[in-house]
Amino acid sequence: MNLTVLGAGAWGTALAASACLRQPTMLWARDPAQAESMRREQRNRRYLPEVALPVALRIESDFDAAVSHARGGLVVVATPMAGLEGTLRRLPADTAGVLWLCKGFQNGTGRLGHEIAREACPALRAGVLSGPSFAIEVARGQPTALVAASSDAALAERAVEAFHGDTLRIYTSGDPVGVEVGGAVKNVMAIATGIADGMQLGLNARAALVTRGLAEMTRLGLALGARAETFMGLSGLGDLVLTTTGELSRNRRVGLRLAQGLALPQILAELGHVAEGVLSAATVLQRARSLQVSMPITEAVVGVLQGRITPTQALEQLMGREARSEH
Numbered sequence: 381m382n383l384t385v386l387g388a389g390a391w392g393t394a395l396a397a398s399a400c401l402r403q404p405t406m407l408w409a410r411d412p413a414q415a416e417s418m419r420r421e422q423r424n425r426r427y428l429p430e431v432a433l434p435v436a437l438r439i440e441s442d443f444d445a446a447v448s449h450a451r452g453g454l455v456v457v458a459t460p461m462a463g464l465e466g467t468l469r470r471l472p473a474d475t476a477g478v479l480w481l482c483k484g485f486q487n488g489t490g491r492l493g494h495e496i497a498r499e500a501c502p503a504l505r506a507g508v509l510s511g512p513s514f515a516i517e518v519a520r521g522q523p524t525a526l527v528a529a530s531s532d533a534a535l536a537e538r539a540v541e542a543f544h545g546d547t548l549r550i551y552t553s554g555d556p557v558g559v560e561v562g563g564a565v566k567n568v569m570a571i572a573t574g575i576a577d578g579m580q581l582g583l584n585a586r587a588a589l590v591t592r593g594l595a596e597m598t599r600l601g602l603a604l605g606a607r608a609e610t611f612m613g614l615s616g617l618g619d620l621v622l623t624t625t626g627e628l629s630r631n632r633r634v635g636l637r638l639a640q641g642l643a644l645p646q647i648l649a650e651l652g653h654v655a656e657g658v659l660s661a662a663t664v665l666q667r668a669r670s671l672q673v674s675m676p677i678t679e680a681v682v683g684v685l686q687g688r689i690t691p692t693q694a695l696e697q698l699m700g701r702e703a704r705s706e707h
Contacts, residue, residue, distance in 0.1 A: 381542055382406075382453035384446050386467055388414060388439075390427040390653070391481055392458025394519035395543070400437040402545055403453075407439050408446035415441035427653070431519040443470065452476050454542050456509065460654045461486060464493060468500045477505040477535045479528065483563030484660035490667045492560040492604075494531075505535045508556050509543075510563045511614040512622035514629075518548065525549040527614045529559035551614060558610030561601040565678070566620040567631045567657030568664055569593035572681050573624040574635020575691045589677065590624050596675045600664070603671040631657035638684055639691050661685055676701060 381403050385396040388409035396407040409415040418424055422433045433439075440446045447455060447470075454477050457467050461484040471478060480493050491499070497506040507530025518524050528539030528550055536552040544550040553559055572593065576585045597620065598611040610616055623629045634655050637647040648658065661682050668675045680694040689697065 381538070382450050383456065383542055384408060384450035384453070385456045385458050386443075386446065387458030387463070387481075388418065388424060388427070389458060389460075390424075390515035391513075391518075392456070393424045393428050393433070394431075394515035395456065395458065395481065397431065397433055397437055397519050398521070398545075398548055399543055400434050403542055404449075405437055406446050406449040407437060408443060409439060409441050412441040415439050428515060428519055430516060447471060447475070450476070454479065454538055456481065458482070460484075461493070461656060461660065465496045465500050468497055468504070468506075471501065471504065473501075473503065475504060477507075477532075477538055479507050479509045479530075479535075479539055481509055482656070483510060483560070483567060484656040485564050485663040485667060487659055487663055490663045490670075492557065492564070494556045494560060505532050506530065507532065507535050507539070508559050508563070509539055509550075510559050510619065512618040514622070514626060516628065521547045523547055523549070525551065525614055525618075527551045527553050527559055529553035529556040529615070531556060553610065553613070553615075555607045555610045557604055558601050558606030559615040561604060561606055562597060562611060562613075562615040562619055564656075564660055565593070565597040565600060565664055566616075566623045567655070568661045568678050568681050569597070569620060570623040570629050570631035571635040571638070571655075571657045571661065571685070572677050574629075574632035574637075575639045575681075575684065575694070576635075577632070578636040578639025579691055579695070581695070586624070590620060593624070593677055594620055596677055599673050600668050600671070600675065603668075603673050630655045634658060644685060644687070657681075658685060 383403050383405045385392045386408045399405045418439045457480040461482040511526035528536040530536045540550045573589050665678050665682050683689040
């Protein structure tokens with residue numbers, strides 16, 4: 381099966397490097413200079429400098445040529461969420477199937493990936509590939525498990541055929557809504573736990589945030605039509621634990637720096653990569669409010685990101701809530 385990965389950031393590069401050991405794979409880089417550098421050096425100096433790229437991986441900067449390579453195969457969109465709609469609209473009508481890796485809600489509209497796809501190209505066979513995964517570990521061939529979710533069961537099975545191997549295990553799901561909600565909300569919770577860790581609140585506080593964050597994620601997902609069991613799986617609890625506790629988490633790093641008193645623009649400039657939780661936190665809260673779903677942790681994170689409250693005030697806000705039944 382021919383594969384094309386659209387987007388040469390860290391995660392797109394890592395997945396393409398893994399896939400090319402099993403399938404003919406092409407990685408599309410928007411910047412021709414970056415593509416040429418990657419071909420020449422067999423390395424993504426900008427986003428994944430630690431890992432040598434396999435010789436088998438083909439790198440292309442021509443969008444049409446890259447998509448043509450996957451005709452009859454599978455296209456994987458590895459852009460940030462902000463680029464998903466535009467990328468989907470560029471795909472030809474006869475694209476056999478597409479999966480996206482991006483996690484979050486679209487800024488402005490509040491739409492999830494499947495809602496964007498339904499609006500942009502309703503006839504396209506589409507789904508999401510998600511789960512607990514740091515790009516560098518996938519690129520190194522360290523064991524990782526992901527879930528391919530689509531209302532089209534055959535497309536999810538094609539993802540298994542494309543990516544399942546010795547170091548990458550692919551599960552399937554018929555609940556793209558739940559998988560996407562998990563992937564979006566866990567980034568917001570990672571900022572929250574980063575703030576708590578930066579304030580040195582302790583492991584008890586971290587455990588409480590992760591647990592109550594899972595509850596918020598599940599409430600929103602159910603209101604959007606997801607299945608409850610999805611949130612106990614890889615894209616729910618699994619991704620939440622990884623992103624809230626892993627030292628490689630960009631969103632957690634944002635929280636740590638906020639707790640140190642740094643301004644958000646400075647943090648993002650130092651980060652050098654997209655932290656989707658920063659971009660989608662307000663949209664998550666907006667979507668929750670429209671559905672009358674309570675998300676107090678998300679509300680506190682949004683307040684800190686927007687500079688309306690300090691991390692200390694956010695803590696007081698959460699700890700001052702009235703006692704209630706856990707469920």
